[in-house]
Every structure is written in C-alpha cells, then in structure tokens.
Amino acid sequence: KAGVTQTPRYLIKTRGQQVTLSCSPISGHRSVSWYQQTPGQGLQFLFEYFSETQRNKGNFPGRFSGRQFSNSRSEMNVSTLELGDSALYLCASSSGVSTEAFFGQGTRLTVV
C-alpha cells in the first residue's frame, strides 16, 4: 500500500511569509504527527492530530499550527516565517492505537 506522502518536497520562502505543508497518511491511519528537523536541534515533535483533533503538542510558538481533515490528511502552517524555520519538516502516520509510526520523505523548507 502507498506510504506517507508529503507535498511539496522542496520550498523556498521569504522571511515574513507564511507556508502550508501537506501530508497524506497511510490509508486507514487516523493519527498524523509533525516533526521539525534541523542540524542544531535534531528531530523535534511539533504536534499530533487524531480524528481531526489535536491530541499532543510540542514546545513550538503559536506561529506553528496544523489541522486534520475528515479523510485524515493533515496540513501544517507556519506564519511570519523566520530564517530559523528553515528545516526538514516530517510527517508521520500511525493507526492511533499502535505507536508504530511511519514517516514521509519530508518537505525541505528554506527561508531566505
């Protein structure tokens, strides 16, 4: 079956702009989590959505937000982009019961 799909794969934005990233989970999976990976901070948890509700949230400013749709697809939004937001953004899906998470290939965001 198809894996986790993230779009776009690469993105370049200017400081102050906003960006929306998309994640389509594995069919049947109801949980979608988002992570940020930077060379300095490593892999950090952003938030998790399950059945359209945010179930868990990491320690990121309010500029980072997300949502999940009824088909389990998820989007994350970053407003007022800063240079430090340049990172690989990863999405992971799981059934919501098992904590075995499957990751997408990520979206590489560059803020200039």
Place this chain on the structure above:
Amino acid sequence: DAKTTQPPSMDCAEGRAANLPCNHSTISGNEYVYWYRQIHSQGPQYIIHGLKNNETNEMASLIITEDRKSSTLILPHATLRDTAVYYCIVRVWETSGSRLTFGEGTQLTVNP
C-alpha cells in the same frame, strides 16, 4: 519518556553483524524500546520494538537485558545501505498520542 544514551558513531564491515547499544537506565515498567533509523535526508524508518523479550523481524534483532536498563539492536549482515543514523527511543505503549522523542542517535557507517 525515559532518556536514552547511545554512542555518537560506530563503524562496521560489510557483511558483518552490527551491534548498536542503547542505555535506558531510567526506563519504566510500561515503556517499550523502539528503534528507528534515518538515511541521510530521508524520513526515519521504523525498525523494531520490544518490551522485555528479545524480538526479531526481517530487518533486525532486538536484545533487551533482563533488568531492561539497556538494549542492543543487531543487524546480522550489514550492507552499505545500512549506513544511517540509528535512534533508540523508549516510550509508553498506547499513551494518548504517538509522540516520539528522538535523541542524538548513533551514526553507523558500514565500510566495504
């Protein structure tokens, strides 16, 4: 989630077994040990997980000590494609959320 300690880097010869250690001395009784790996610039890949018994799947074996304070991931016949960062994570099964806390991991380099 309990903290884990892994060596920053290891080398292994192609075709030999790679044994990656992980220390999790503060693990709780209901916490599982998970292993993921990340090949450069790709999303993390689930490898295996266990509670207290040794586990084996098509990718690897997981050996957990009797006191559960440490574990070893074994790749029985390492190939060049196993070169990656390996993350050991401990977390509660079926907690309200699928949050994973990644540490620094071990950079495994498989040499020809």
